[in-house]
Amino acid sequence: MENMVNVAVDAMGGDNAPFEIVKGAVEAVNEDKRVRVFLVGREPVIREELKKYTYNEEQMEVVHAEEMIETGEPPVMAIRKKKDSSIVKAMYLVKEGQCDAFVSAGSTGAVLVGGQVIVGRIKGVERPPLAPIIPNAGGVSLLLDCGANVDARPSQLLQFAKMGSIYMESVLGVKNPRVGLVNIGVEEEKGNALTKETYPLLLNCPEINFVGNVEARDIPAGAADVLVCEAFAGNIVLKMLEGVSSVLVKKIRDGMMSSLRSKIGGFLVKPALKQTLKAFSTEEYGGAPLLGLNGLVVKTHGSSNAIEIRHSILQCIAFKEQNINEKIKEQIVLED
């Protein structure tokens, strides 16, 4: 059992905890023998949920944590004070080496702070980026940084590009991933002070496949596999993707309900559209890794269901088996 991938899972985090979280954990262990899940949270509640399912008990542990960190709580204070919360306890499992990874649908702020303060950064990593996988017309891209720390430096964006390339290639299997710098024009001289200084750093970095500036308009079309930007810009990209998709899908539904003719048509196209729109939902691709830490921390949507939790847990296998953190260490040391 030495080679198993041990994943701590926040059983209390997110809108659908603990039901969907426990369900996703069971599905993950039933799908892959290499994974062992540590469900962290209120033990009686978790045990009650687990009774509903059949699974290999050697692949499932429960770690009791009495407290919970709420979404609205100031994260730094919560991490400091709530030592017996599911997030803090799970972070210590990773820090102390019992677990390789941690998956949470809970407070984004607490996960970001806990990752840095408890799990800790890899030596040389200036800032660990939160890197959601976003859908595009033909596949997916990794968007980093979407974290809470804005106003990044050019050297940090260079590190994002390297870490993102490693993750995209090793975990998602994209060979020689195309790295794009999110900008307001494609020409080298376009942009703000940050992008202008970052461009030559990316251009002259031999470890990445830099394809130049990428305009936001071309992001949904899939102009790059790894999209590099500071967190304010990354947040807008991610949230516009979610917001525009959701409004358009609603408008299309309303349009289909507007006449008898369109209602019949809507009934007929529904199965095909469902498939199409599923591929374009940000919730289909597992959680966002927080890269550059001494262990893997994955933040999933607050609204995560069992599917997203299962995906996120299974992604941790590739992360460990591909030695992502060793690769990151090599490139960061190389840089120093």
Place this chain on the structure above:
Amino acid sequence: MENMVNVAVDAMGGDNAPFEIVKGAVEAVNEDKRVRVFLVGREPVIREELKKYTYNEEQMEVVHAEEMIETGEPPVMAIRKKKDSSIVKAMYLVKEGQCDAFVSAGSTGAVLVGGQVIVGRIKGVERPPLAPIIPNAGGVSLLLDCGANVDARPSQLLQFAKMGSIYMESVLGVKNPRVGLVNIGVEEEKGNALTKETYPLLLNCPEINFVGNVEARDIPAGAADVLVCEAFAGNIVLKMLEGVSSVLVKKIRDGMMSSLRSKIGGFLVKPALKQTLKAFSTEEYGGAPLLGLNGLVVKTHGSSNAIEIRHSILQCIAFKEQNINEKIKEQIVLED
């Protein structure tokens, strides 16, 4: 004829010049007797196009300009050198008071530079924002700034909020428009240095109806009528809106073509969907005004067709009749 609204139109600018531009100009003068268009560009070409239509000749002038500024040209140089270009000549018509406004589908850079250098800023305006009208679930919002000048100051964002409110209320008829600051969270303390400094300025400005921070996710739902941000962020909002819409619509079309059942359904829902999607297209709402200049300059999409040109020309009527620039002057002077 003294009270007519005189609009210079760049007959040579954009992908569909001169055909769609001339057509849009003819449609505008045929729709409203208050407007007179000055088509600026190569006279023989314009005259040839005009022959296709019937219109009141007193409402249509042609001003010859031999040169054209191409989209790829460095704008500052182009404005300086090409004195006989349609953009430069039209800008002088506004500067010298022969025209009240200028509409162009040509080079964005040249229009922005020409607006500042030739038409000139209203005294006290620090930076003229480019303010496209974007569709949302229930109507439209004004997004400013989307121009070429990034890294704005808080005092500039405050001016954007004031000018945007005036435009939204007087030209688009939205009473007491809700002003939102584009940010990565709704709480006051969220964001980067710029948004944190701008928030209290907007909160304490009695001339605007500030509703707080707006997350990008809520922009397509219509969380504010006037969306204030610096140009890098504004560009991402605008381009993501365009990019996501275009990819989703294409995906939906492909989905409808995927089986016989969905093809039949697609045929039935098509008229209803066309209507729905039209309302969500950025090209339905005329061009983007460049606010704060001594005259109105409107930049339309490079791909503008006659409809967008007509809308943009007709918007100039409200701009003049509502004395937008007088109102801007009052508020900017008040501020000094």
